[in-house]
Amino acid sequence: MDLSDVHQALRGRGFKLERSTPLPIYSGTLSAGKTSVRVRLYIQDKTLVSLPWIQLLGRPENFPKACAHISSDGFLCYIGRDQAYLPRDRLGAGVLGCLALAEKLIIKIIDNKTLEDTRDEFPVYWDGLDVLLDIPFSIKPGLHKNACIVELPKTDNREEIIWILGEDNSSFAERYKPWGAKDLFSNVLLRIVDIKSPLGALPLNWPPRNLKFLSLWLASIDNDARNGVLESIKDAFRAKSNNVFILVRAINTSCAIFLDLKLVRKLLKSSSPDRFMRAVIKAHAVNVQVTRLTPIPSDPESWINRNLIGDRTNLSGKNIALIGCGAVGGFLSDLLAKQGAGFLGGRLVLIDHDRLSVGNLGRHYLGFGQVGEFKANALERELAGKYPEINLSSSTTRLRETSSIKHYDLIIDATGNQGLSQFLSEIKISTGLPPIIYSWVSGAGCGAQAYLMDGDTNACLHCLDHATPGSSFSLMRVGYELNYKHLGSCGEWLVPFSVPAAIHAAGLAAELAVAWAGGKPNPTLRSILIDYDAGKVVKPISPKKRALCPICNTKP
Template sequence: MMTPAQIAVSQYLVERGLAYVNRRRETLRFRGNLMCLFGDVPVEITISDWDFIRYPHIRVIERPACLDGVQAHLSALNGLCYFTPGSVLLNRHDPVAAVGQCLAQATVVLNELARDSTYRQGEFIREYLANWDAGQQPPPIPVVKGSIADKTTHMNVTFAEGGEFPFAMFGDDVDQLRSIVVSTGRTLRDRGNNSGWVFHTDRWPPMSEAFPRTVYDLFTWAKAWDPNMYQALQDRLGYDRAYLNMPILFLMIRSPAGWLGLTFDLGDRSQRILGMRKATNYRQRLHRHSREITVTRLSVLDWSPEFVYARNLGLEQKNLFGKRITLIGGGAIGSHVAKALVQMGAGQGKHGRLRIVDHDTMEGGNVSRNLLGYPSLFKFKATELVAELRRLHPTANVEEEVGDVLKVDALFRDDLVIDATGEEALSEAINVRHLTAGVSACPVLYVRIYGQGDAVQALWVDSGRKGACFACLRKNDPQSQREPRFRIGKTDEPQWVMRGCQAVTPYAVSAPMHAAAMASEMVADWLQGNVSPRLRFLERPNADVIHNKNQNPEPLPHCPVCSSPIQASKVG
C-alpha cells in the first residue's frame, strides 16, 4: 500500500503530465517531459528516499542534439546532477514541494547547459574530475596515489594484493606506499621506479566532447591541452627505452583540475623488442597503430599525506608538515592532543617528527580518559600511544621517549613543545628551563584541565619573554600565598577522591577532548603566524565558575621567572 506521501507525489507528477511507470517497495518511477526553453526533454524520475537525504534521481531518456558528447552534470548513463549532494535541504514534511523543487532545478540546469556556452564550459572545467569519472563509458579504473614531488618524472607503480579489493597504487616513495598498503592488511608488489611516467602542467584540461579512447585520441587531446606536455610525451616515447621492459605504460598528469591517469598496452615482448634497440622505432609504431590501441582512463584516489593532512585546514592554510614537535604527556589530555597533531600533519614531510615524552604506565583508572584502552594496561603510555598512532597513520614519523622530561636533552630545539601533563608543579619546572634556555628556544604551549572538568585553560609562551609566562598565572606577593591570578573556581578547595594513597581528580570524559581542541586551535593559529589571545579559557556549559575573558596577559611584576635575568644562553 502506498503511503500518503507517495500518493500525494504521484498525483502531483501525473498532473504535471508525467506517466506512472512502476513501484517497487518504497521506490516510485515516472516518465515524462521537462519543458525547457529549447524544447521538451524526455526524462525518468526515480524517488526512493522519502526523507530526501538522497535527492530523486533524474535521467535524461534521450539527449537533445545540443547536449551530445561529454557534458557537465550529465553522466555517461544520462544521469543528471542538478544539486550537489548535501547542498540543499529539501522539505521532507512537504514531499510534493521537495519533488517540485528538484524538477525546477533540473530544468534550470538543462537550460543553462544548452543555451549558455560560457556556463557549460565553466561547469565542465570546474567539475572536470567528476566528468572524467562519470562522463563516458567504460568508466575509469580506480587507482590510489601516494606522494609525488613537484618535479618527478618517473614513478613507482605498485599493486596492493590480498584483501577484498586489490588495487594499484603509485608514487615516488615506495617505502611510503608499502607502509600504507601494509596498514590495510595487504602486501605490496612493486613494478619498479620506471614503471610509470608523470607529467606536470599548469593549464586546465580542454573541454572536449569525448575523452581519449585510443592512443590517437590521447595524442590529439594532449596536444590540444598543452603542446609542451605533448612534446615531453613524444620525447620520452622516443628516447626512454626503459618503459619498454613493461607490457603496460601508466601515465599520470598533474593539472589544476587534479590528477588524471591513463594507461595503454604496449604489446608483447616481440612487439617491444624493436624499440629496445631504438626507442624511436617503437614510437613510430605507436603512431602507425594509434587508432587501434585502446586507452583506459584511471580515476585517481589521493591517499598522499599532502592531501590527507591538508584537508582539515584547507588548501590555503599551513599544516604541520616538516615541523618537529615534542608533546609532554601521553595521558588524558596528551593522548587526544597527539591524535589531533597527527591529523594536522605532525610527523609528515622530510624533517617532520612528533616526539611523545612520558614516564608513566597505563593503569585501570586511565582507560576511561585516555585514547588507549585495556590492551595497553601495564605498558608505557608513550610507547603504546606511538604504536597506535603509527597503526592509524603509517606515514607519520612518531617516536617515543620514556623517562623524565626534565632530563631530555635539547628539549627546546624543536619547533614547538606542548605540555599536556596538567601537573602544575611539573609545568612550573618546564617553564623555568624554557625561559633560561635563551631567545632561540622554541615556544611552549601549556594546556590543562581545571577542577572536575569545569573549564580548560591554555597558555602560549614565547622564549622572547613576550607576555606572561606560566609562573605569571599565580600571584607572587607574600600576602597572596600564590593564589591564582585568573581565578576560575569559586573555591580553592581541591576536589580529590582518595584511592589508597593516591589522590585522583574525577572529571567528565569530555574535558580532555575540550583541552585537546583548544590546543589544536592555538597550534593552527601558530601555523598562520599569530597566536592571539595567548591565554584562553573554555568553560563547560552550566559550570559554576568565574568567567575569564581570553586575553594577552602582561608579565606579572616581580615574577620569579620571567622578570629575572636570563641565566643561560644555550638552548636546553
C-alpha cells in the same frame, strides 16, 4: 502511497506520464535561458524519500566539453545526495523545486561555470581503480624510470584492492608492509603529462577501455595529453617494458592510465620507437587494454593540507616536543600528527617516563593491549603504524633539566603537572626556552584550557593563576571543591574527569599550535567550560604579565 499531488504538479508543468509501473517516469522540457532541453524524470521510490532522477534526452550543442554534474548517460546531479528532501505536506511542489534546480544547473553548465566542480566529480565518470599517489605534486612532468607500485590486497574489511604509486625509493615497499602491502611493480615507467585544458567525460565511447578510444578522447581535449600517451609507448619500446603508467594532470583534476603492451610487443617487430608507436596506434590500438586508475594524492603534503581553510597553515617542517603522553597528551599526539607534526622535514618527539596502567584505560588514547608499556613508546608505535613517513621518536627519561628541549621550535606541556609546568615557565623567563603551549583539564573536569607562552610581555603561569578557583583566568568558581580518589594511599591516586575533558584540552592545544605556526596565535588563552554548575566562563584572551609578579620580575 498517493502520488496524485506529484502527478498534477508535473502535468501542470507540461510533463507527460510515459510509464506508471513499476515506478512512474515522466518526460518534458526544461527552460535554461534561451535553451530548451528535453528531459526525463524518474520517481525512484513511491515513498519519495529519495529525490527524483532527471536525465537529459540529448546533449545540447552549447554544452562545454568538460561538464560537471552530468553523467555520460545524461543524468543530472542537480543537488548532492541527502542534501535535501521533499516536504511531506507539499510533495508536488517539492518535485517542481527539483526541476527548478536542474534548470539552474543547466544554465551554470552552459555558462561554463562548473569547471571547478569537475575536480571531485570526474573520478565518478572515469570509474577507475583507486591508486594512491605517494609522490609530491611538485614532481616534474616527463619520464620517471624507476617508479614502483605496491598493492594492498582485499581483506574481509577491504572490498577492493588498492594500488600505491611511489618514487624510486628502496624503503617504499617496506613502508607499507605493516598494512599487508605487496610488491606489484618495481622500476615501472611513469610518464607525467601536464595539460592546460580541463578533463571531462564524453557522451560516446566512455569511459575508454582500450588505447583507440583513449587516444580519441585525449585528442578531443588536449593534444599534449595524447602526445604524452604516444611518448609513453615509445618509452616502453626503449626500455623493453610491457607496461607503462601515465599520469595526466589537468587544470581541474587528474587521471591515470596503465597500458599493457605485452601482446603488441609480441606481434610487432619494429626497429625504432617511432615505428613501433605508429604501428600500435594505426593497427593495434584496440588490442591494447587500458586500465583506468583514479589517482588519489596520499603524500603527506596533500592529506595534511586537505582540511585547511583559506590561509591556514600546518605543523609540517616544525620540530615539536610533546611532554606528557597521558590522557591529554595521548589524544594530542594524534591531532598533532594529523596537522603535519613530524612530516616534510619536521620532527615530533614524545616525552613521558610513565607506564600505562589499567587505571588509565578509562580516558586514554591507548588501550588494554599497551598496559604496562611506556606511554611514549606505545604512542610512537601507534602513530608510526597509522602514518607512513612520519619522523617520530620517544623518550622515557624523566625531564629534570631543559637543555634537551631548548633546540625545538615548539614545546607542548600536556602533563597537567603544576610543579613541572611552573618550572618550565620559570626557566623560559630566566634563561629562555622556545614557545611553550600548556594544556590542562581544569579541576575534576570542570573544563579545559590551553595557553601559549611566548614573548616578553606574555603572562607566566604564576601570573595566570588558573588553578585557583575564582581567579580571573580559572574556569572554577569560588568555593569549587576538587575531589581526589585514593589520595591518602601510596597507590595510584587520581583526579577523576571525563574523557571529553581530555579531548577538549587536546583540541585546544592542537588549534593553538596551528595558530602559532601561522603567526596568528591570539588569543593565547583558550578555554572550554564543561561543568556549568560549578564552573564559570573565561573568554578568549591574550593575558599580559603582571607588574608585581614575583616570577616575571626575577628575569635579569
